[in-house]
Amino acid sequence: MDLFELMAQFIVLWDAVQQIQLTDRPDEIVWRWSANGTYTSKSAYLAQMRGTFCNFDAQAIWHAHTEGKHRFFSWLLVKEKILTADKLLARNWPCESNCVLCDEVTETAAHMCLQCPFAKQVLHEYNPHQVVQLIKEEVNLRRVACGTPEVF
Numbered sequence: 108m109d110l111f112e113l114m115a116q117f118i119v120l121w122d123a124v125q126q127i128q129l130t131d132r133p134d135e136i137v138w139r140w141s142a143n144g145t146y147t148s149k150s151a152y153l154a155q156m157r158g159t160f161c162n163f164d165a166q167a168i169w170h171a172h173t174e175g176k177h178r179f180f181s182w183l184l185v186k187e188k189i190l191t192a193d194k195l196l197a198r199n200w201p202c203e204s205n206c207v208l209c210d211e212v213t214e215t216a217a218h219m220c221l222q223c224p225f226a227k228q229v230l231h232e233y234n235p236h237q238v239v240q241l242i243k244e245e246v247n248l249r250r251v252a253c254g255t256p257e258v259f
Contacts, residue, residue: 185246189216217246 137144140154192214208225
């Protein structure tokens with residue numbers, strides 16, 4: 108490094124240090140992953156595992172008064188396990204990435220069940236508000252339980 112670069116770095120460092128306000132109060136360490144600010148092995152474990160697993164209770168799906176295949180499909184949908192194009196591409200499986208029905212956007216479970224014009228048309232034949240609302244609630248419940256943002 109030449110002298111000019113060293114001086115420029117020193118000036119940047121000097122400006123950064125000038126903005127720091129020191130007090131006579133002793134330093135304190137606060138653990139941000141617990142409510143009271145103290146470290147526990149449990150809070151460290153939960154911080155490390157945040158978002159890696161989900162504790163969604165799927166009992167409402169399994170106790171629904173409908174056919175088994177509908178309960179199973181709902182469970183796969185909520186668990187985000189339906190093998191749509193986005194999931195297949197993530198596994199490097201050859202497939203068409205766009206929705207096979209509308210060919211407008213990438214095929215995802217949410218698109219296939221709620222956003223695709225063909226899915227909307229099918230839902231319109233039934234009570235669309237009730238069906239769509241139920242699916243949205245189940246997807247959002249699962250996402251909230253897993254700590255991910257709501258979709259709808």
